[in-house]
Amino acid sequence: MLLLALDTATPAVTVALHDGTSVIASSSQVDARRHGELLLPAVDRVLAEAGLKLDAVTGIVVGVGPGPYTGLRVGLMTADTFGLVLGVPVHGLCTLDGLAYAADGTGVEGPFVVATDARRKEVYWALYDDPRTRVSEPAVDRPADIAATVAGLPAVGAGALLYPDTFPDARAPEHVSAGALASLAAEKLAAGEELEAPRPLYLRRPDAQVPKNYKVVTPK
Amino acid sequence: MADEPLVLGIETSCDETGVGIVRGTTLLADAIASSVDEHARFGGVVPEVASRAHLEAMVPTIDRALKEAGVSAKDLDGIAVTAGPGLAGALLVGVTAAKAYAYALGKPLYGVNHLASHICVDQLEHGPLPEPTMALLVSGGHSSLLLSTDITSDVRPLGATIDDAAGEAFDKIARVLNLGFPGGPVIDRYAKEGDPSAIAFPRGLTGPRDPAYDFSFSGLKTSVARWIEAKRAAGEEVPVRDVSASFQEAVVDVLTRKAVRACKDEGVDHLMIGGGVAANSRLRALAQERCEAAGIRLRVPRPKLCTDNGAMVAALGAEMVSRNRAASDWDLSADSSLPVTDPHVPGRSHEHGHGHGPGHDHDHVHEVSKENLYS
Ligand SMILES: [Zn+2]
Numbered sequence: 001m002l003l004l005a006l007d008t009a010t011p012a013v014t015v016a017l018h019d020g021t022s023v024i025a026s027s028s029q030v031d032a033r034r035h036g037e038l039l040l041p042a043v044d045r046v047l048a049e050a051g052l053k054l055d056a057v058t059g060i061v062v063g064v065g066p067g068p069y070t071g072l073r074v075g076l077m078t079a080d081t082f083g084l085v086l087g088v089p090v091h092g093l094c095t096l097d098g099l100a101y102a103a104d105g106t107g108v109e110g111p112f113v114v115a116t117d118a119r120r121k122e123v124y125w126a127l128y129d130d131p132r133t134r135v136s137e138p139a140v141d142r143p144a145d146i147a148a149t150v151a152g153l154p155a156v157g158a159g160a161l162l163y164p165d166t167f168p169d170a171r172a173p174e175h176v177s178a179g180a181l182a183s184l185a186a187e188k189l190a191a192g193e194e195l196e197a198p199r200p201l202y203l204r205r206p207d208a209q210v211p212k213n214y215k216v217v218t219p220k
Numbered sequence: 221m222a223d224e225p226l227v228l229g230i231e232t233s234c235d236e237t238g239v240g241i242v243r244g245t246t247l248l249a250d251a252i253a254s255s256v257d258e259h260a261r262f263g264g265v266v267p268e269v270a271s272r273a274h275l276e277a278m279v280p281t282i283d284r285a286l287k288e289a290g291v292s293a294k295d296l297d298g299i300a301v302t303a304g305p306g307l308a309g310a311l312l313v314g315v316t317a318a319k320a321y322a323y324a325l326g327k328p329l330y331g332v333n334h335l336a337s338h339i340c341v342d343q344l345e346h347g348p349l350p351e352p353t354m355a356l357l358v359s360g361g362h363s364s365l366l367l368s369t370d371i372t373s374d375v376r377p378l379g380a381t382i383d384d385a386a387g388e389a390f391d392k393i394a395r396v397l398n399l400g401f402p403g404g405p406v407i408d409r410y411a412k413e414g415d416p417s418a419i420a421f422p423r424g425l426t427g428p429r430d431p432a433y434d435f436s437f438s439g440l441k442t443s444v445a446r447w448i449e450a451k452r453a454a455g456e457e458v459p460v461r462d463v464s465a466s467f468q469e470a471v472v473d474v475l476t477r478k479a480v481r482a483c484k485d486e487g488v489d490h491l492m493i494g495g496g497v498a499a500n501s502r503l504r505a506l507a508q509e510r511c512e513a514a515g516i517r518l519r520v521p522r523p524k525l526c527t528d529n530g531a532m533v534a535a536l537g538a539e540m541v542s543r544n545r546a547a548s549d550w551d552l553s554a555d556s557s558l559p560v561t562d563p564h565v566p567g568r569s570h571e572h573g574h575g576h577g578p579g580h581d582h583d584h585v586h587e588v589s590k591e592n593l594y595s
Pocket of ligand 1: 334338359361362495527528
């Protein structure tokens with residue numbers, strides 16, 4: 001088995017290769033504005049580090065968010081296209097689940113929260129009983145509106161670190177890693193679990209305003 | 221000819237997901253998925269709606285194009301993609317797909333300019349472009365007069381709209397007349413039954429001191445809207461056919477007059493017209509008439525090739541391969557304001573083609589950053 005995992009749902013552009021036993025190469029860069037530029041060179045680098053070519057990959061794992069739209073699509077479009085050319089399955093995993101999985105062994109005991117930055121003063125978040133068990137649907141909310149629900153729970157992720165009033169017990173990991181996503185996927189696949197379809201979790205409707213100069217693409 | 225380059229092109233600069241395949245100047249496939257119906261109720265293209273639709277449509281549209289062309293992806297000589305200009309988020313989906321596709325297939329990637337592609341597509345209809353070629357590009361997004369001596373390396377802007385694009389004016393007048401979106405086809409239809417000289421609407425930027433090749437449709441739009449509102453205020457029926465015909469005449473009169481003048485001034489004996497508005501029947505007819513009178517040969521591709529499509533991107537990509545232009549790098553950006561003077565985005569390790577001075581310092585990172593991709 002050789003899984004290629006990608007996630008661009010958060011400011012991290014992260015790529016990893018997993019051979020079914022462990023992560024054999026990975027790359028993570030945090031740059032919220034350059035997902036499109038950074039992802040493919042990172043894939044190329046990770047493959048080179050492992051001394052492999054893309055056609056050795058037997059499955060793709062991609063973080064489906066939730067995440068701010070534009071960056072999120074870079075990972076999904078790349079995964080879909082690789083799947084098309086290689087003829088291998090493309091598995092989706094909730095990005096928050098990857099963060100929760102990475103929290104294993106960092107001292108989080110019992111129920112906790114994962115929260116990422118949703119911009120616009122909101123967080124994407126979900127509740128977990130343990131690093132492998134999500135107990136709420138991913139949602140997008142203002143931190144103050146969920147303060148009562150998450151009160152007293154430890155929290156991981158950049159969204160938690162950003163809002164200490166709501167998440168006083170916030171801790172690392174701050175960003176998702178494709179290594180964690182790949183390990184989680186490998187574990188689920190080995191257990192015979194079916195993974196999600198690689199479809200984006202936007203959680204917000206598109207802003208429906210037509211920009212004033214819509215469709216004007218010619219520079220003046 | 222089998223030794224001509226086989227290129228797949230991807231276009232996502234606005235609301236059409238286009239995938240085309242060409243061999244040299246021969247069209248093999250032109251697959252399109254449009255999200256236009258999803259935008260109609262907003263009266264214009266909603267960028268996020270378009271981007272979401274591109275993601276969903278991309279893989280099925282690539283598949284459809286390959287089937288239509290009857291070729292195998294392994295036989296492609298290159299993958300071309302619109303790198304800009306266009307809607308940032310929408311462009312990014314296409315650029316991402318093209319990069320992943322080219323990388324997975326082990327083929328070179330060519331990030332190309334949307335406007336140059338609109339010109340180059342005519343090679344699929346009328347054979348190799350004459351050099352130089354004068355091009356009038358008119359759509360909901362562009363109104364430009366461009367002169368090209370080599371479509372892969374030298375495209376010069378002679379004039380452009382200073383306010384609305386021509387197609388935008390059609391959309392806005394259609395909205396005032398309650399005819400729906402997009403406005404071009406429906407106004408064309410009503411205009412056929414109306415009198416183009418019924419109402420004397422203004423011709424923008426046609427005075428002796430005005431810039432010879434620039435366009436302005438904002439004043440015309442206001443003037444038409446005022447005329448309609450006055451009729452309504454007086455309790456009279458608005459003559460939709462005559463308004464459509466007179467408005468359309470004002471637009472195409474200016475477009476063709478300036479294009480023909482540019483040909484004469486520059487000594488160019490060919491004019492190509494592209495973009496969605498090139499599907500307008502009156503524009504085609506008047507351009508034909510005026511070009512004939514001036515001894516200019518008119519080239520207008522069939523309407524499906526005039527609107528945004530993947531075949532035009534493939535056509536320019538094939539030309540890049542034929543002329544040995546440098547491929548793009550794997551970190552190619554989607555550049556919403558890619559200058560028309562850059563027909564493609566060569567990799568940094570390669571030299572720029574002629575037409576770019578060494579001082580060319582267009583900052584792609586900055587251009588992308590200001591669009592705030594992470595939102
Ligand atoms: Zn266009």
